[in-house]
Amino acid sequence: MASSNPAVIQTCGLSKRYRKVTALSEATLTVPQGRISALIGPNGAGKTTLLRLLAGLARPTGGEVAVLGGAPRQDPAFLAEIGFVAQEIPLYRRLSAEDHIGVGAHLNPRWDAASVRQRLKGLNIPLDQTVGTLSGGQRAQVALSLTLAKRPRLLLLDEPVAALDPLARRQFLAHLAEAVAGGGLTVVLSSHLLADLERVCDHLILLAASRVQLCGDIDTVLAEHQVLVGPRKDTTAIEKAHTLVQATHTARQSTLLIRVGGPVVDPAWEAADVGLEELVLGYMGQHAGPAFSHLTSVGEDQ
Amino acid sequence: MTWLVWRQHRNQTYLAAAALAAFAVLVLITGRQMASQYHSALTSCAASHTCGNLANTLILGTPVLSLLVTLTVVVPCLLGVFWGGPLVAREFETGTSQFAWMQSITRSRWLAVKVGWALLAAAAWGGAVSALVTWWSSPVNALNHQNFQPGQFDIQGIVPVGYALFAVALGIAAGTLLRRTLPALAVTIGVFTFLRLVIGQDLRSHYLTAVTTPFSFLHAPPSPKGSYWLVSGGVVGPAGQVANSHAHGGPGVSFGGVPVPIDNMPSACRVLVFQSPLKFGSCLAAHGYRGFITYQPASRYWAFQGIETGIFVLLAAALIAVTAIAVTRRDA
Amino acid sequence: MISFRLDGRSVVPPYLQIVQQVRQALRMGVLDVGDKLPTVREVVAATAVNPNTVLKAYRDLERDGLVEPRAGHGTFVVGRPSGPPPGTHSRLARSLAQWVRGAREAGLDDESIESLLRITLQAAADEEETA
Structure with a gap:
């Protein structure tokens, strides 16, 4: 059922260059409707750039991007369908949450003020206090509630839980999941940590070195990969039939992360399912070089 | 919004x-x-027929207030x-x-x-x-x-x-x-x-092109009507306009508000400068020098x-x- | 109404944890035919799990004939997992508890008890196969 959903986000060869730096390169990805997609990647991988391109806050320097069926554009009807919360959680520090509700009511065609008040009261966040005096977690909740009050069809969140303590993080994600359960909402949220998002997300976009390494439903992506453990030997036979993502060798043993291209026939290899964290680290290690080498070369000297 | x-x-x-x-x-x-x-x-100057001199005798407002108003710039x-x-x-x-x-x-x-x-x-x-x-x-x-x-x-x-x-x-x-x-x-x-x-x-x-009015040094420079803006003034000699010497550091003297470059005046007149402005003026006029003022009239x-x-x-x-x-x- | 506890560290995927907890509740008599399961929204708000995970679990339960969604009302229990009635379960649980006490007194630690149980289950399975 889910796979036949229309795509909310569709990009093809999407690129963004700032004067000398390539922030995003040839990104091709699809996010179907109703997904909560984890946009994962190390710092500087291009997560923020991708989100800003999707929100229409930046213009691509190459490729195509379609969000909700059209290019992101300066059009009130389009903007009404999109919610974006930047990493810094921009709010008017000297205005109260209630003031922000007023702002939203004046600037949006659809506006569910009651839901914001109810939600914030439920979290014991004062409505009449200036938001500058609230904690980071409370501000994130205010920003999320305000964004959801627009009743957007696509919600883009840049590192929304990075600054939150575990309880606030849990509340935030529960709030988010509840909104998606209401139907009609698709979410992309970025993080450099997967653990936070693993249970709430059902879709994954993995960015590393400004390129998309992986994109798809988490169940599908996991099913497409396997870990092979066996005595140390030449991997050319494996590489012929499968895509080798990452190979780790000790003196006697080889551990291979592969994207499965067919059945593994060589009985020397013991095949095992791969966990999400292992998979993500495998792809990041492949591209990130020294920063992740300590994660991929464990056991090298043993 | x-x-x-x-x-x-x-x-x-x-x-x-x-x-x-x-x-x-x-x-x-x-x-x-x-x-x-x-x-x-x-009213009082009209009674005593001294209104022509009112600008020199009457001071309006206090210096502090005038300064405050000027500061609105x-x-x-x-x-x-x-x-x-x-x-x-x-x-x-x-x-x-x-x-x-x-x-x-x-x-x-x-x-x-x-x-x-x-x-x-x-x-x-x-x-x-x-x-x-x-x-x-x-x-x-x-x-x-x-x-x-x-x-x-x-x-x-x-x-x-x-x-x-x-x-x-x-x-x-x-x-x-x-x-x-x-x-x-x-x-x-x-x-x-x-x-x-x-x-x-x-x-x-x-x-707008400023209005230039020549005058003789025998009299005071002319005073146009109303709130005119005196842009510049100077001296025209027999050989044309005299350069303003004080622009390059030479001594100058003001003749009713018009700058007169002493160095470029006939030597016969120069000695009179500090004796009597009246004689200095007559001397300049006698040597064929005339003054001029350039101004923007009040109507503009x-x-x-x-x-x-x-x-x-x-x-x-x-x-x-x-x-x-x-x-x-x-x-x- | 029951609530779900999802263990992020478990090797069992979250959707399966939900399925297992519903089955367990049915077996233990905590849930009975006609009872309503929490809505997807309620589960999600309490556990911060993806809504599709809950949907998938409920679909599994529906396919097994245990629950049935009624439009606009929620998901209701319509059947029970095959097996003995709830009473049997608690009776067996009591006698197992007694057995465990005996094993402890005999000096077995938890690891030995677990491996003994596993070996016994395996042996029983082999027996059934050959039978």
């Missing part, structure tokens, strides 16, 4: 309104005193610094522009409403201060005929409105391009002061006000256009 603009800026609006009200009270009270002082002086710059500079830059700094831009409102509309109200407020405050100053100065203008002079010209009439619009537009544009409030303020002060000086000192006197006052206001309004419009392009075309 207007609701948001008001909610964001209402405190500074109240503050500015309070400052304006305080200034208005001061100006209205002292202005009435000054007007009645002037009228009673007129900085009001447009203050508006540019406190209203223009932070308007967009502050939003960029705190990221609140991104909050606004993710509501169902286009960036161009967001900017249009913010800039529109800022310019309207600038015009209102600049105009109100100018109106008060103009009214307050009317007895002084009638008495001293100085309102065309640099300094007075800049704080009366409609030019302060043009300056205020320009200063606020400059602040907005600098803030948008630099994306930071403090540098925007510095640029606003610098560019505004520079342009005001350049236009006031070098450009203004050329808006409003034309000049209009031209100068127009220049600053056009500059403001250009800056707003640049701002609009930067906000809508550039990545957020």
Whole structure:
């Protein structure tokens, strides 16, 4: 059922260059409707750039991007369908949450003020206090509630839980999941940590070195990969039939992360399912070089 | 959007309104005193037939008050610094522009409403201060005929409105391009002061061709009617205009307000300079030297006000256009 | 109404944890035919799990004939997992508890008890296969 959903986000060869730096390169990805997609990647991988391109806050320097069926554009009807919360959680520090509700009511065609008040009261966040005096977690909740009050069809969140303590993080994600359960909402949220998002997300976009390494439903992506453990030997036979993502060798043993291209026939290899964290680290290690080498070369000297 | 603009800026609006009200009270009270002082002086001088000399005997207002009124020349710059500079830059700094831009409102509309109200407020405050100053100065203008002079010209009439619009537009544009409030303020002060000086000192006197009137050194220089603006004066000798020697450091003397370069005068006359201005004048006239004054007649006052206001309004419009392009075309 | 406890560290995927907890509740008599399961929204708000995970679990339960969604009302229990009635379970649990006490007294630690249980289960399975 889910796979036949229309795509909310569709990009093809999407690129963004700032004067000398390539922030995003040839990104091709699809996010179907109703997904909560984890946009994962190390710092500087291009997560923020991708989100800003999707929100229409930046213009691509190459490729195509379609969000909700059209290019992101300066059009009130389009903007009404999109919610974006930047990493810094921009709010008017000297205005109260209630003031922000007023702002939203004046600037949006659809506006569910009651839901914001109810939600914030439920979290014991004062409505009449200036938001500058609230904690980071409370501000994130205010920003999320305000964004959801627009009743957007696509919600883009840049590192929304990075600054939150575990309880606030849990509340935030529960709030988010509840909104998606209401139907009609698709979410992309970025993080450099997967653990936070693993249970709430059902879709994954993995960015590393400004390129998309992986994109798809988490169940599908996991099913497409396997870990092979066996005595140390030449991997050319494996590489012929499968895509080798990452190979780790000790003196006697080889551990291979592969994207499965067919059945593994060589009985020397013991095949095992791969966990999400292992998979993500495998792809990041492949591209990130020294920063992740300590994660991929464990056991090298043993 | 207007609701948001008001909610964001209402405190500074109240503050500015309070400052304006305080200034208005001061100006209205002292202005009435000054007007009645002037009228009673007129009545008494008419009785004693000494009104021709009134400008030399009557001093209107106190020095402190005159200074305060003169200082209103900085009001447009203050508006540019406190209203223009932070308007967009502050939003960029705190990221609140991104909050606004993710509501169902286009960036161009967001900017249009913010800039529109800022310019309207600038015009209102600049105009109100100018109106008060103009009214307050009317007895002084009638008495001293100085309102065309640099300094007075800049704080009366409609030019302060043009300056205020320009200063606020400059602040907005600098803030948008630099994306930071403090540098925007510095640029606003610098560019505004520079342009005001350049236009006031070098450009203004050329808006319309000045009137030149020659005179003989046997008499005092002519005094055109009303609040004229004396742009320059000098000496024409038998061989044409005499260079102004004090422009390159030579000694000069003022003949009724007209500079006379001593070094370039006939040596026979030079010795008379310190003996008697009258003899010096006769000597110059005898040697074929004549003086001239170049001035803008009082009748052109409003034309000049209009031209100068127009220049600053056009500059403001250009800056707003640049701002609009930067906000809508550039990545957020 | 029951609430779900989802263990992020478990090797069992979250959707399966939900399925297992519903089955367990049915077996223990905590849930009975006609009872309503929490809505997807309620589960999600309490556990911060993806809504599709809950949907998938409920679909699994529906396919097994245990629950049935009624449009606009929620998901209701319509059947029970095959097996003995709830009473049997608690009776067996009591006798197992007694057995565990005996094993402890005999000096077995938890690891030995677990491996003994596993070996016994395996042996029983082999027996059934050959039978």
